[in-house]
Structure formats: C-alpha cells, structure tokens
Amino acid sequence: MAKTRTNFVCQGCGATSPKWLGKCPECGEWNSFVEEEQKIESKRKEGIGNFSVPKKIEDIVSGDKERLDTGIDELNRVLGGGLVRGSLTLISGDPGIGKSTLLLQCAHNISKSYGKVLYVSGEESEEQIKIRGDRLKAKASNLYVVSETSLDLIEKHIEDLNPVFVIIDSIQTIYSDKVVSAPGSVSQVRECANGLMRIGKTMGISLFIVAHVTKQGELAGPRVLEHMVDAVLSFEGERTEELRILRTMKNRFGTTSEIGVFEMRAEGLMEVYDPSRIFLEDDMESKEGSVVIGIMEGTRPILVQVQSLVAETKAVMPRRTSIGIETPRLNLILAVLEKKLRIPFYSSDVYVNVVGGLSIEGTTQDLGVALSLVSSARGQEMKYRNILAIGEIGLTGEIRPVSNVERLIGEGRKMGFETFVIPKRSAEKLKLKGEGIIPVGSLREAVNRLFQV
Template sequence: MAKIKTVYICQECGYESPKWMGKCPDCNAWNSFQEEVKDTKETAKSRGIALNPSSIPKNIGEIKSGEKERFNTGIKELNRVLGGGLVKGSLTLISGDPGIGKSTLLLQTAQNIAKNYGKVLYVSGEESEEQIKIRGDRLGVDSQNLYIVSETNLEIIEAHINELSPIFVIIDSIQTMYKQGVTSAPGSVSQVRECSNAIMRIAKGNNIPLFIVAHVTKQGELAGPRVLEHMVDTVLSFEGERTEEFRVLRTMKNRFGTTREIGVFEMMGEGLVEVYDPSKLFLQERDGSQEGSIVIGIMEGSRPILVEIQALVTETKAVMPRRTAVGIDNSRLSLILAVLEKKLRIPFYNCDVYINVVGGLNIDGTTGDLGVALALLSSIKNKDFKLSKMMAVGEVGLTGEIRPISSCERIVNEASKMGFEHVIIPYRNKDKLDAKGVNVIGVSSLREVINKIF
C-alpha cells in the first residue's frame, strides 16, 4: 500500500532531505531546497514479481549486434559527431544556450529522416505547431512524414507514439515535460528524473532513436540533476556565440563512438549549413603576419584544424595584473607565462595579458602551447615574425623544452594544403615526418625557436 511523505529536494543536484536546509551538503548550493510530495510504494520483493521472458540472460555470442542499424541523418557533420549516424533505440541529449540553433538542427534532421526512412514525431513543449511551421517554411521543411505536436503531458506523448509508431522522436525540451503522478512543477528535479526514466523506457522498448533537448544554466552547464546525463547514451553540446555565424557541436558522452569529434556549422538564413573545411573558416579574415598573432594546428578527433591565436600584452600600474584567456585553459596560460619568465628572463609581472582564440573555438590539450608562447613574446616585444605564412605546434615543458605531439604529420599536411610555407614543430616530430611543399623547422627549446623566427 502506498504511503505519502514530504521531502525536500535540492533543485541543483537532486539531494533529498527530510527537512529544509539553507545550504545543500552535496553541491553547496544555497536556498535550493523545495518541498515535494513523494510516494513510497511496496517493493518488488514484497509484491512477488515473475520473470519476464524477454529479460532472460543471454550468451553474448547469441546477441545480435545493432552496430549496422543506424539512420543516416542527412547531415554529415552530425553523423560524424554521433559516430556514424543514429543508433536504433538510442537516447541522445543535446544542450546549448538559448537561440544557438538546437531546434533548427533537429528540425533539419527530422526532415531528412522523414524523407528517407518514415514517420518522425516532433514534440514541442515550448512552441505551438504554428510557430514550428513558420520555422519549417524558412528551412524548406515539407515532408509528409513529419508530424508536429505541441504537448507537455508525458502520458499523452506516449499515447501519440504508440498510435503513430514513428521511427524517430524529438522532445523539445525535457524541462517542459511532466508526469501526472509527480506533484512537483515541470522542470524540477523530480519531474526531470521521472520523465527521463519514462522516455528511456519508451526509446528502449520501441527500439526507436530519441532526441531530447535540455536547457543550460547561467554558467553554461546542463540544467537538472546529474542523473539525466547518466541515463542517456549520448550527450551533445552546441557551442558558439549568437553574434557569430558559426556553431560547434561537441560530444560530451557517446556510448556508440568517440567523444573527440566535433561538427562545425554556419548559421545562414536558410538554416544551419555544414562547414567541411573549418580551417578556411577560422582563417578567412587573417591578412598576413601581425605582432601578437600566430596560427596553430590542433586535432579535433580525426580532423586537423588550423586556428589563429592572438595575444595582447600591455603594461599596467595595477597591483594585480589581469590574466584573461578566451579559448584556452587559464591555468595553461599561467604555466606558459611562468616558463617564459624563468627561462627567458622576460618580465610579465607588471603587464596585463590577454589571449584569444579567434572564432570562439575552445582548445583542449597542449598542442597550442608553442603558439601561445610565441604570440606572447611577439606582443611584449612589439616584433613581427621574420617568417611569413608560418604555423607552429608543440608542447612547452616546465624546463623550456619543446615536447613532441601526436598526429603532427596530419597537422603539417593541413598547413601545406592551406598554403603555409613554414611550419615550426618539435625536433623529435621532424625525424618521423616526410612533408612536401612546406619548410619544416624542428626546434627543441624556446630559446632556439626565438633565434630562428624573430
């Protein structure tokens, strides 16, 4: 028999407490507890549940692989990020800032799948059917197999899915959905958790791929309980500035492929357009060599990308100089500054330092260390590089040495294709390199690279 009790639940992390608390002991959020009614039902053991024939353990050799059962989304950049396409029965979560283009991307995907495979259901809890139709007209969405419904009650949505039998479902967004049995408001931790469980059961039970749109917080993190990320198979993050034209789609979690791939899109009047050559996009407004500016190469999954890094070093009278890094890790910038001060005797303690990756791309790893160091030196000395059309890659060690990087050959080939004449790489990478059409310069320390390019 069901019993009803009142609990207080943190709306940031889902921590439950029998009484109200000002500060959550789990995530340290202040004033985040809300009172909710919770049903305590009998356990499965007390009811006595019989075994389901479909859930009997099987030998792994007898289980049919679903690797080949993927839907082609019709968008190559999205296929790349997903690991080759949509896996049947998969649950994918996509998040991003408001207005970044999540709904646009999903509507374009729904159009392609509806044209090539069959019925697609687009469930919107934030827009009416007429609003989606207006966007669809702008994007050229006209498939007869694409069905739109504006609904927030999850029980009604499940009934629509059972009646329509679609092969692909989009829910926009999880924060607007609610279950009638849960007393808390839509978007609360309890509602998001219960709705996610129900949606996962729908996707796995009907063997249909399902996309969920999720909101983000002011800090850009995924809103809702952490359990939401654990439940889904894939977590995608849509990044970019609304004032810029291009967008970057990243994979934060992927059970069916790598998490290192990115997809690059450009926002146009007719919707999101794929960018097949990101290096050309990020370097399109660069005009030759300028002080404090250098091009570096990075690897995003299997794709080499060239981006421009700009540095500005200016003297300050403030007691605490500013250290601002956009696109790279701030602690990495502090490490490189410390190496330059210690090994090259160049003072940065009385200067404000600003580093920016042009285009808004976020760089992970240590491949761009050498480029950051050279941009800082160029800015503080007010000197251009004597080598024109130059690109630099390499990791800077704490002793001032230039350490080798992985996939160097692919980055050098990309630089050659983009018309660069000189490439600065770690000396140990040069031994294994067979590059043509570009002058490869191997360096082993910061002092050596300064003598060669300034």
C-alpha cells in the same frame, strides 16, 4: 494504490532529505531545498528491456550497424556515424543558439528516408513550428508535430504513431502525474527522463531530448540526467555570430573528441566541411601578436589563429584573460617564458584569444601561444611569413613532440602555409626536413630563430 511521500529536493543537484536544510550537503548550494510530493506505485516498475533470460554476449545481435543517417554529415560525425536505434541523446545549449533548428532539419531528413518522425514541443505551438519548417523547407509527409507537455499523453502519441525517431523539446517543460511538483523541477526531470528512456529502449525508438542550461553554461537539472542518456551533445557559439560548434560530452557509441561545425544562415544551419578556412582570416601572414596553430579535433586537422596582447599595467595584480584556451595552461606558458627567457610578464596584463570562438583542449597549441606572447611583448613580427606552429612546451622549456604532425603540416600546405615550426624530435622521427621545415628543441631556440635579435 499509490502512496504519497514528502521529500525536500535540492534544485541544484537533486539530493533529497526528509527535512529542510539551509545548505545542501552534496553541492553546497544555499536555500535550494524545495518540498515535493512523490507518488510511489506499489507495483514493480517495468524494466527498460524485454530480455528476461540471460544471454551469451556472442549470441546477441549488435544494433550498432543499424544507425539512422541524419542527412547531416557534421551531426553524423559527432554521433559516431549516425543515430543508433533505441538510443537516448541529450542536446543542450544557450537560448537561441539553433538547437530546435538543427533538430527540425534532422527530423525532416530522417522522415524522408526511414519513416514517421514525431516532434514534440512543450514550448511552441504547432503553428510556430510550421513557420520555422517553411523557412527550413522541412515539409516531409512523414514528419508529425504535436504540442504537448504531459508524459502520459506523449507516450500514447508514440504508441499510436509508432515513429522511428522522436524529438522532445524540451525536457524541462514535460511533467508526469506521478510526481507532485512543477515542470522543470529535479524530480520531474528525473521521472520524465526515466519514462522516455523506458519508451525508447522497449520500443527501439531513437530519442533526442533538448535540455536547458544554467547561467554558468552547465546543463540544468540533476546530474543523474547525464548518466541516464547514451550521448550528451553541447551546441556552442555566440548568437551574434554565424559560427556554431557541436561538441560531444558523452557518447556510448563513439568518440567524444569529434566536433561538428555549422554556419547559421537564413535558410537554416549549413555544414562547414573545411573549418580551417572559417577560423583563419583571408590575410594569413604573421602579424604582431598573431600566430596560426594546428590542432586535432578527433580525426580532423584544424588550423586556427591565436592572438595575444601584452600591455603594461600599474595594477598590483595584473590580469590574465584567455578565451578559447584554458587559463591554467596559459599561466604555465607564462611561467616558462618568465623563467627561461626573462620576459617580465609580471608587470603586464595578458590577453589571449582564439579567433572564431573555438575552445582548444590539449597541448598542441603551446608553442604557437608562446610565440604570439613573445611577439606582442617585444612588439615584433616574426622573420617568416605564413608560419604554422605546432608543439608542446615542457616545464624546462623544451619543445616536446606531439602526434599527427604530418597531417597538420598537410592541412597547412593545403591552406597555403610555407613555414612550419615543429618539435625537433618529431622532425627526426618522421624524417621531416627541407625548405620550410624549422625543427626546434627548446623555447629559446624557437625565439632566436623566428625573431630579430
């Protein structure tokens, strides 16, 4: 017979305590502990696999080759080549960003190629899903839809149907009778995720789980949820804009550096195979405070436009605002420019924006950001038209080499760029020279060659 235990659970991080605490010792949240009852089964729980005997790793058959083609190339790219059988994937994003639309399109494609697919919705009725399916033309005969929130009933539906792919939308609406607390609480989310993982691993079914996000844009629920699943995907973008970016935060079966680019249209999410054309304006000529940079997202070269605005201020503490670029990286570039070029950014507000809403990581964009800041501060355009800037800035003002310069230049030439500002050491190593190639060894040299004295 099951025993009942009462615990206080932090709704922010999932930490437990036998008594109520005003402040969580784990995450520091105030008044986040809620009393919850949990039934403890006396029998031992089943494992996630049926391997009762240790096996040699060389004798185990790898399931990596048995990937499901989702029918969406951008999604396959982010997953590492397709959906691994028996995997548990978590996808999160702001409300209305297109998570359900993407998964319904994916479910339609898989059901046509591999067999039965079950779409479990705890937020919408079957009729509402049908309306979206008609708009997306998702009418495959093997696509099944059910509106259910009980984990036990969901497990029964899966056992009866035996699908190859299951979508749970969303984990915050599912509840288990083993936990006496409201759906969406930390204990319920953890218990339901455990149950779904057991179902997927034992039956070899691939599962996609939708999760809500907090106001700060972080994944709602306990951090253990991210550790349990095999892959964590983040769907980013603005609801008022058409562009959507699918990013990998964790992937046990592939890289985490790939992104998928989509465009939201009336007929659903459409793949963007050439994102550089989306991120760049039709007029790619250099303007005051605007520079095009080249970055690598996984194996894909992408060109984006960086815009800077430097405005004089009378405030004691000038503003430093960056969208798409890490603020610490922007502060580092500003410090080098002030020290080496004597530009007085300390008396100006600085705004930097990456056009298109892409968030850039790494250091490949340093040179382009610095040139756009200098252009805006001086109120000058650069000497050359159609400039692509690539390079990392060191603390001493030198331009350090970066990887994949040749691929970025190739992408730039395909997009019609004629002038490429690259690190001198990269040009020497790759023997890049000729018309249009401007190798620079320091930030001062780059400014002197690109701006009127």
